Amino acid sequence: MDTIEYLFPVVSTVHTLAAVVWVGGMFFAHMALRPSLMLEEPQVRLRVWREVFPRFFAWVWLCVIAIPATGYAMVFVDFGGFAAAGRHVEVMHILGWVMVFLFIFLFVRPFANFKVAVAAEDFPTAAKHLAAIRRIVTTNLILGILVTIAGVSGRFWG
Ligand code: HEM
Structure with a gap:
């Protein structure tokens, strides 16, 4: 086995762990944290999200760097290019970038505005x-689940 081949399991594991952290975090936020916080007063709810988002988004930034880096490493070093990688990798590639751009947009627009509104105690605007x-996040959660299905099942049909 070439030295570089020893790295394949590491690269694949980092890719999968980053997907687990990102998609799992969105699943928890959407399915467990949000319905629980709906029981609280709007101001409490908004302040909790103000604390939750920066902590989660720091990990998402790590994921949006790690996922394409490890994805391209697998495509070009392991498979030898997109032509040999299969349709499931093309699907993952396109949807993966849609997810990354949606996250970056979320971070620089609504999240930045949300922070300003909470700091100004303008809670109706913060809620918007x-x-x-x-x-x-809901869109990215659905895309993330689809991409994960493509990633794990694609070698059987891609
Ligand atoms: C630039 C974007 C991406 C590229 C180039 C890419 C590339 C790849 C490649 C080449 C594989 C191996 C496929 C196989 O063995 O048949 C893979 C697997 C996988 N990908 Fe991606 N991927 C990308 C984005 C994503 C995203 C956004 C997610 C989920 C959030 C994801 C989740 C997975 C999972 C769960 C696997 C299966 C585990 C593995 O084989 O490592 N990928 N990806």
Whole structure:
């Protein structure tokens, strides 16, 4: 086995762990944290999200760097290019970048505006930006689940 081949399991593991952290974090936020916080007063809810988002998004930044880096490493070093990698990798590639761009947009627009509104204690405006964040996270959660299905099952059909 070439030295570089010893790295394949590491690269693949980092790719999968980053997907688990990103998609799993969105799943928890959407399915468990959000319904629980709906029981609280709007101000409490908005302040909790203000604390939750920066902590989670720091990990998401790591994931949006690690996922394409390890993905391209697998495509070009392991498979020898997109032509040999299969359709499932093309699907993952396109949807993966859509997810990354949606996250970057979320971070620089609604999340930035949300922070300003919470700091100004303008809670109605903060709630409006929170709704925009929720729509993007929901979209990315659905895409993330589809991409994960493509990633794990694609070698059987791609
Ligand atoms: C630039 C974007 C991406 C590229 C180039 C890429 C590339 C790849 C490649 C080449 C594989 C191996 C496929 C196989 O063995 O048949 C893979 C697997 C996988 N990918 Fe991606 N991927 C990308 C984005 C994503 C995203 C956004 C997610 C989920 C959030 C994801 C989740 C997975 C999973 C769960 C696997 C299966 C585990 C593995 O074989 O490592 N990928 N990806």
